[in-house]
Amino acid sequence: MLRQTEGSHAIAESVALCRPEVICAYPITPQTHIVEGLGEMVKAGDLKNCEFINVESEFAALSVAIGASAAGARTYTATASQGLLFMAEAVYNAAGLGLPIVMTIGNRAIGAPINIWNDHTDSMSMRDAGWIQLYAETNQEAADLHIQAFRLAEELSMPVMVCVDGFILTHAYERIDVPTQEQVDAYLPPFEPRQVLDPQEPVSIGAMVGPEAFMEVRYLAHHKQMRALELIPQLAREFKSVFGRDSGGLIRTYRAEDAKTIVVALGSVNGTIKDVIDELRDEGYAIGAAAIVSFRPFPSDELHELLSHAKRLVVIEKSLAVGIGGIVSHNLRMALSGISLHAYTVVAGLGGRAITKASLRSLFERALRDELEPLTFLDLNQAAIDRELAREQAQRRSGPSAENILRDLGVR
Amino acid sequence: MEMQQIKFYQTGTFTVGNRLLGEQQRSVQANMARTNSLNSGHRACQGCGEALGARYAIDAAMRATDNQVIACNATGCLEVFSTPYPETSWQIPWIHSLFGNAAAVATGVAAAMKVKGRKEVRVIAQGGDGGTTDIGFGCLSGMFERNDDVLYICYDNQAYMNTGVQRSSATPPAARTATTMALGSEPGAVFGQGKNVPEIAMAHGIPYVATASVAYLRDLEEKVSRAMAARGSRYIHILVPCPLGWGAAPHDTIKLARLAVETGLFPLFEAEHGEVTHSTPIRRRLPVEEYLRPQKRFAHLFGKTEAVDTIARIQAIADRNIRKYRLVDERRHG
Numbered sequence: 001m002l003r004q005t006e007g008s009h010a011i012a013e014s015v016a017l018c019r020p021e022v023i024c025a026y027p028i029t030p031q032t033h034i035v036e037g038l039g040e041m042v043k044a045g046d047l048k049n050c051e052f053i054n055v056e057s058e059f060a061a062l063s064v065a066i067g068a069s070a071a072g073a074r075t076y077t078a079t080a081s082q083g084l085l086f087m088a089e090a091v092y093n094a095a096g097l098g099l100p101i102v103m104t105i106g107n108r109a110i111g112a113p114i115n116i117w118n119d120h121t122d123s124m125s126m127r128d129a130g131w132i133q134l135y136a137e138t139n140q141e142a143a144d145l146h147i148q149a150f151r152l153a154e155e156l157s158m159p160v161m162v163c164v165d166g167f168i169l170t171h172a173y174e175r176i177d178v179p180t181q182e183q184v185d186a187y188l189p190p191f192e193p194r195q196v197l198d199p200q201e202p203v204s205i206g207a208m209v210g211p212e213a214f215m216e217v218r219y220l221a222h223h224k225q226m227r228a229l230e231l232i233p234q235l236a237r238e239f240k241s242v243f244g245r246d247s248g249g250l251i252r253t254y255r256a257e258d259a260k261t262i263v264v265a266l267g268s269v270n271g272t273i274k275d276v277i278d279e280l281r282d283e284g285y286a287i288g289a290a291a292i293v294s295f296r297p298f299p300s301d302e303l304h305e306l307l308s309h310a311k312r313l314v315v316i317e318k319s320l321a322v323g324i325g326g327i328v329s330h331n332l333r334m335a336l337s338g339i340s341l342h343a344y345t346v347v348a349g350l351g352g353r354a355i356t357k358a359s360l361r362s363l364f365e366r367a368l369r370d371e372l373e374p375l376t377f378l379d380l381n382q383a384a385i386d387r388e389l390a391r392e393q394a395q396r397r398s399g400p401s402a403e404n405i406l407r408d409l410g411v412r
Numbered sequence: 413m414e415m416q417q418i419k420f421y422q423t424g425t426f427t428v429g430n431r432l433l434g435e436q437q438r439s440v441q442a443n444m445a446r447t448n449s450l451n452s453g454h455r456a457c458q459g460c461g462e463a464l465g466a467r468y469a470i471d472a473a474m475r476a477t478d479n480q481v482i483a484c485n486a487t488g489c490l491e492v493f494s495t496p497y498p499e500t501s502w503q504i505p506w507i508h509s510l511f512g513n514a515a516a517v518a519t520g521v522a523a524a525m526k527v528k529g530r531k532e533v534r535v536i537a538q539g540g541d542g543g544t545t546d547i548g549f550g551c552l553s554g555m556f557e558r559n560d561d562v563l564y565i566c567y568d569n570q571a572y573m574n575t576g577v578q579r580s581s582a583t584p585p586a587a588r589t590a591t592t593m594a595l596g597s598e599p600g601a602v603f604g605q606g607k608n609v610p611e612i613a614m615a616h617g618i619p620y621v622a623t624a625s626v627a628y629l630r631d632l633e634e635k636v637s638r639a640m641a642a643r644g645s646r647y648i649h650i651l652v653p654c655p656l657g658w659g660a661a662p663h664d665t666i667k668l669a670r671l672a673v674e675t676g677l678f679p680l681f682e683a684e685h686g687e688v689t690h691s692t693p694i695r696r697r698l699p700v701e702e703y704l705r706p707q708k709r710f711a712h713l714f715g716k717t718e719a720v721d722t723i724a725r726i727q728a729i730a731d732r733n734i735r736k737y738r739l740v741d742e743r744r745h746g
Contacts, residue, residue: 021527022520051523055516056554063513063551067484067520070507073527075520093509197482197505197521199533206485206508207495 001178007139007169010176011104011162012037014143016047017184018102018150020076021191022068023052024061028083029116030166031106035078058083062090062103069099070205072196074150077101080166081108084122088129095130095221097206098194100153100160102146103131107267107318108166109351113402117352118166120266120318124327130221132160132228133296134248135266139174144247145293147179148235150188155231156224157194163295165268167352179243187242225297232294250299252291253306255281259288261368262307265316266292266328269348269355273316276360285368292328303335313343314367316355316378320347325375342370348378384408440472440633447474447503449481454501455493459662461652461669462490462567465626466538469565469650470504472633476640477534479504482525484518486539486548487511489574490567512547514539515555518562526561534640535561541568541582545609552609556616556645563639563646566609569654577657581607584677585729586722587709589657594712603725613647614683620646621683626653627670628680631692635682651678659708671703676730679737691737700727 005013012034015023023042025035039054041047051068055061061077069075079087084105094101105123109115123133132152136142142164149160164170195205209217229250236248246252254274256262263273270291280287290306292299307313313336315329324330326345336343344367349355359379366372384405391398398404430442440446449470456463473481485491485508494501495508509517518537525533537555539548544566555562571589572578579589585603588594592601613621619642624632632650639646653668655661660668672678673692677700680692701723704710713719734740 022523024520049527051527053519053523053558055519056557057550059513060516060519060551060554063509063516064520064523066509066513067507067517067522068524069520070517071482071521071524073520073524075524089510090513097509197507199480199482199505202503202505204495204500204502204506207497207500208492209497213497 001180003176003178004173005176005178006033007142007164007172007174008033008106009037010139010143010178011146011164012041013178014146015076015102016041017179017181018076018147018188019049019074021050021073022065022075023050024055024064024075024077025052026055026058026061026079026083028058028080029106030108030118030170031078031080031104033170034104034106038076058087059090062087062094062101065101065103066090066094066097066099069094069101070097070195070197072191072193072198074154074191075101076103078104078106080106081110081116081122084126085110088126091126091129091131094159096217098157098221100150100157100191102149102153102160102162104146105161105163106166106170107163115351116166118168118318119350119352120163121320121350123161123163124319126161127296127327130158131296132156132158132225132294133163134160134294135163135292136165136169137252137268137270137291137293139169139172140176140245141247142169143176143178144239144243144245147184147188148239148248151235152228152231154191156228158221158224158228163267168268177245183242187239228294228297229299229301248293250294251302251306252293254289254291256288256290256306259286260310261285261287261312261314261364262310263287263289263314263316263364264292264303264328264332265289266295267318269316269318272355272357272360276357276364279361280364287364287368295328295331298331298334300335303332304337304339307336307339307341310339310341312367312370313341314346314364314372315344316346316348318349320350344372344374344376346372346376346378353379439630440475441468441629446471447479449474449502449504450494451501451503453499455496456489457656457662459655459665460489460493461626461654461665462540462569463493464665465567465632465650465652466490466565468626468629468632469636469648470536472636473534473536473563473640474504476637478532480533482506482521482533482535484509484514484521484535484537486514486537486543488540488543490538490540492574511543513551514543514548515562515564516551518564519555519558519560522561534563536563536565538565538567540573541566541570542572542580544568545581545607553612553616556613556618556647559618559644561643561645563636563648566647566649567652568649569652569657571654571657573654573657581605582609584726586713586726588712589709599712600709610647610649610683614686616645617686618645618647619643619685622648623678623680624648624650625669625673625678625680626650627666627673628692631680638682657709659711660706664706668703668706671698674698675700675703676734676739677703677726679733679739681737688737691739693741694734694739697734697740700730
């Protein structure tokens, strides 16, 4: 059914249709509307057979989810930013235990300086925790990916993060095709756990593992993600046959077939990128784009094939690996083996800075002329940086940088 | 319990042999049908108070629930010695997740059981004092505050024993640990720090809080049974001496646990909804020296010159407990 709705609410409705049995809620902007929406459905009796638990921290949220999932319940939670870091230990633990928890990340920057706006630093910090990571481009895809995520998680017995750009998607009202319960039931069978805590059949879960078996356990996690490289496209195809639309998959290309310049990015910024590509295509440039939907597992083969005939690669990333540059581009290097091209890393949109069409257009034009530096920070205010560097040079006690820069900018 | 005429074997410990009791009153461990939930063959040290406490507590919980128990364990000695892969001593469904989240994991298990309509399945979370009073305290308080249907058992050996005897918020004043060295003007753990988690649990107003000791195992079993008869959040704090960490002989575990009670340093009591409902009177009150002297962690108090002032400060703590929990029958001792 078509509905004009907020991204967070569309996600909540989608999750509810998956018949979750335990939901842990802890507020953190910008994911809060999702769990609020779910809580309302549970309280109103619209979402039956579901325990909605208000916990005292994100660490507890995921820990409660670990217990519930290990006891055989389909389990969901959501978080963002500092919350994801606060639960970091449990993030690794849930993956290590092989528990198919689904968690939404309302992508947001990490402080300090404290910042509630969108970038990908939070989920990128957990990219190697053993979770599958899917990035949504639109709210429709965000809603759809959650349905696929439960199926994927439970088939593999592995947790899945669905990463949704904070505010840009979570708070945006868009037309969403909300599936019916019958459709979701046809796609997502009841949860049959691989391991479960049950007095009828006692097992020990989470035992201590020494050097004799730890490598094997870790390898199996990797093996599962390699299986996911096959499963994710298969589940996207099945999704299309039930719901009638394309959502998910490993990567999604746009006008990339004959493109000599390929732009790669994750999440909602792909919408803006596509608009700019349309303009440049109209002007005769052979430029295309690819959205990475599955960042973990990383679709190296698909990206290798895509880039094998390209001359240029521009990676737009909403995160910064301080001291080296890009995270996505760093990962992409693995897929570039044997390919010779100009690769540009562009760090953009940190802390919610708008990535505008105008900025992208000028960036791509420079890339097409091979005038970009290998590492570029999009729309960086160099004057503000120079002033702060000068201040640091001039006096030892120059004070807190963030506050100094804001004062310079006249923001109060 | 109905009053019954029984003949005591006067052992000096006020214990009574099971065979003098009626079938119904015999201990869980005396019964061949006990579940051996924490089975033999684990790797606990000789004289481990925690292994003993856990064995009695979980078997009692199993009897009280017709063997329908799931346990969630914090990281620590109990976890390490009971489940070195691929061995496990647990005869019950058991999960270990992290050091600081046993209470929250238990909340999740309880929620899953509730949503699946399996009301008969009961959930226990357990950990040492570090996992309970320090790193797991946030999750514990959250579980209490929500009144989640979980019994949390803290096996308190008064320091981080698994990592090599470091100070926790349950380490008593003057005790030497690896991080409260017996050096300087105030050797050992300082006075005026630490927290009383049974009292903090009571402040949450949860249905049941009790302290117990491995020296009073019948009492421990009884308290676990009572806890399992209730729903909502429940907390039992068991003092479990650690021969390694306390610097005591393995065969003195029970003796030290008893001395902690008889000196008044570890009061045995029960509370319901935030109010003390029962405390166990001290039958033979002893000065704190009797408890302190056999333990190497307090050896610096009994050097060339006895630390009289420090011992007096510890005695004052015991005296305060005795007053506060009415541990000495005023009518008898007047």
